[in-house]
Amino acid sequence: MAIKRILLKLSGEALAGNNSTGFDEDIVLDVANQVKQAIEQDIQIGVVIGGGNFWRGRTSNNIGRCKADQIGMLATIMNAIYVSEIFESVGLETEVLTPFEVGRFTKMYSIDRANKHLKHKKVVFFAGGTGHPYFSTDTAAALRAIEINADTILLAKNIDGVYDCDPNEYDTAKKYDEISLKEVIDKNLKVMDLTAAIMCLENKMPMLVFGLNEKNGIINTLSGDFKGTNIKV
Numbered sequence: 463m464a465i466k467r468i469l470l471k472l473s474g475e476a477l478a479g480n481n482s483t484g485f486d487e488d489i490v491l492d493v494a495n496q497v498k499q500a501i502e503q504d505i506q507i508g509v510v511i512g513g514g515n516f517w518r519g520r521t522s523n524n525i526g527r528c529k530a531d532q533i534g535m536l537a538t539i540m541n542a543i544y545v546s547e548i549f550e551s552v553g554l555e556t557e558v559l560t561p562f563e564v565g566r567f568t569k570m571y572s573i574d575r576a577n578k579h580l581k582h583k584k585v586v587f588f589a590g591g592t593g594h595p596y597f598s599t600d601t602a603a604a605l606r607a608i609e610i611n612a613d614t615i616l617l618a619k620n621i622d623g624v625y626d627c628d629p630n631e632y633d634t635a636k637k638y639d640e641i642s643l644k645e646v647i648d649k650n651l652k653v654m655d656l657t658a659a660i661m662c663l664e665n666k667m668p669m670l671v672f673g674l675n676e677k678n679g680i681i682n683t684l685s686g687d688f689k690g691t692n693i694k695v
Contacts, residue, residue, distance in 0.1 A: 468615070491548060494549045
């Protein structure tokens with residue numbers, strides 16, 4: 463089946479590159495140019511960005527979980543506004559949608575609004591998570607992908623696929639070329655949080671996991687020259 467609509471999930475930490483916070487603009491520009499190529503090939507693209515390059519509040523015992531998650535939602539909105547502007551600078555049209563009001567910075571999310579923009583070749587950024595605490599941006603990505611009936615989720619991470627253990631800690635880590643969502647859940651491989659993985663399994667939403675630092679990783683993944691991990695349903 464040809465891929466016509468995707469949900470691209472970008473890691474906030476991966477967008478920061480070697481910086482500890484913020485963005486590596488060269489990385490973001492590279493993503494923008496790859497997305498532009500995909501749009502020119504008539505692929506419709508929604509984007510969810512994590513907030514880890516700005517906020518990892520759950521590690522603090524001095525802030526409640528709900529407030530920490532709210533700050534994290536705002537971090538994802540900052541990311542979406544910044545990245546959408548970089549996308550606009552290369553000639554793309556974008557919309558940033560959130561599940562709650564953010565003044566005049568964004569527009570309210572609805573499935574109809576998202577579908578309308580996607581059909582008009584706009585890149586739609588789904589920011590602000592699900593709008594509720596206790597749900598990660600992984601869950602938001604799974605939810606939005608299911609809602610917009612995406613063909614697959616492209617999961618761009620700071621490692622190049624799914625491993626049986628952390629490759630940054632273990633030299634013996636084995637990379638999977640292909641694995642099922644059920645195996646990901648059963649083996650607790652932490653590709654994404656458990657809620658998101660179960661949602662994808664129940665709704666038959668496949669994923670392609672690859673490294674954001676791979677040259678032309680997004681285009682290669684879409685064209686079939688795939689070097690990451692294919693997560694099947």
